Amino acid sequence: MSNPKRLHPAAVIFRVISILRNLIFVIGATIIATMGNDFFNYIALGIAGLISLFIITSVIEWFRFRYSVVGDELRIEQGLIVRKKRYISKNRVQSIDLTQGVIHRLFNLTKVQIETAGSDLSTDASLSAVTLEEGQALRNELKYHNGETVESEYIDETEQEEEQHYTKETISTKRLVIAGSTSGSIGVIIGLFIVLFSEVERFIPTHVYDDAMSWFLTQTISVLMVLALIVLIFLWVLGILGTVIKYGNFEITRYEDELYITRGLLEKKQVTIPLKRIQALGIKESMVRQPLGFATLYVEIAGGEGGQNARTFIFPILKRNEVTPFLEKILPEYQLVANEFTGVPNRSAPYYMLRASFLPIIVLIVTLIFATDFWYLPFVLILLAMSLGWWRMKTAGYCIDQDHLIFRSRDFSKDTIMMKHNRVQSIQLRQTLLHRKQRIATVQSSILNNFAGRHAGVRELDFEHAKRITDWYSLQKRIF
């Protein structure tokens, strides 16, 4: 692998597609605006010229892009006008992810993303299209440090051997369907639909639109209800489908010092998570899933992927009582101790309920001033918010053992986050004057993730317990 290589020519296609995707609105708007106009031909010609220019530059970019593995380094040379060379030392490579999109799979290609420790995106390298064997070879070569190279022919064998050695977990389609139907992505899809509709609307001829509208308005309410229900069910099924496609064939494997995840039906994704980059483990139970006894597992990792999704799911859905066996198999470092959580004292309830109903109270005041007749609407809202506050208070709690700290909290979903002593960056104890009189305090721990860091904690905990957490964290006490 010492001589410089180019990417697979399909990389040109990806480059062009990504440029066009960024410009699609500009181009589309220009075309629509000038449709039927005298200048239309010139505009079309201009756009065609622009696109061919993109294609040419993409071809040259592809031509200039070379990569090679020399000794302990991955070297990448690129640049159309400004030539850029990047050398990444093997020791600095944190993880190598392979992703196969639909087009990739047609040509049996893969995208290779090489991540280094920094959270800065510009320090990472990405090869947009290489053949699958090449990608796997590259991963093997970069993963084994100290120049201990493995010939690509043996990879298949070694992988088979590994499969026997290492534990792995997969997910059943039934579970995926459950995950999809409780994912709550319906809202997102409805949003998308509305946006899409407002875009498409202008292409519908006016008379068709008017006819449809007048038919729609003459229907009885029951028919409209049925229609709405059908649309909702359709969207729901779409949501399920989305989840099944995204997490289909989900498989997580535990290697010695990393987790390896493959997932996706259409777009295949392979992700490696080195254990030492894991900062915390979280169990999330959304309001829909909690009563059904389902939860989602995620980890907070430092560096890498860069902000787009701060947390990485290590299992899309599993039963609450399967969490412990799962962790035993896949991530024994983060065993959930017992479920003996220490909660928040009842005297903190007013804080929780007031905080939750802050917005509705403002709404109530506004309605009392401007629309006195509807005072009961925000009133109901306040009651709902207060019960949410009460619920939050009941959920909040902590649990500590030798070197783990677990916080449990709720915004809408119940979130249990587990941190190791040496992964907590700092701990803060906060008290207002009122808190001090009532002997309660808020405790907050800061951990690192690939976004901007995260704070987890318990509000208005009993002061003695708050002290217990800070004492647990304090290295001073541990030593003397």
Add this chain to the structure above:
Amino acid sequence: MREAPKNRIAKDAIKAWRLSAALVMLVPWGLAIASFFLVHFIEVTYWYSISAVALLIVVTYFMVVIVPKIRWRRWRYELFEQEIYIQHGILVVSRTLVPMIRVQHVDTKQGPILKRYRLSNLTISTAATVHEIPALPEKEAADLRDQISELARVDEDDV
């Protein structure tokens, strides 16, 4: 967490904070005075301007006289071999523990006002958070910075 940290920051901090608060308050005062001239040109009563000045007097008293004093009284810090212990806050009092092994770097900073009183701010950064001990005597801040960076070198951890 045990009792409050032992060390206080420099007493001159109150003076420095008062000076900077006074400088900040100059802006609304300028606007209030300008409003008197404005009233001269457009027909509004003087009462708006007068009540604004009355309000400003109260706010200024708070910001310049009371707040710096309370802030100084609350700010405390203590350095241990393994961790840094900081307390601050006016209405909400927070106490923070930062382990030495988490410290990434320490800075001292000094603006023109602090320089006048020969003080400087000390900032301690971890990978995820930034903590500050403000208004320490120059010499003490520099010593503390060197000391922390010395102690922070203890362990080579991943993050």
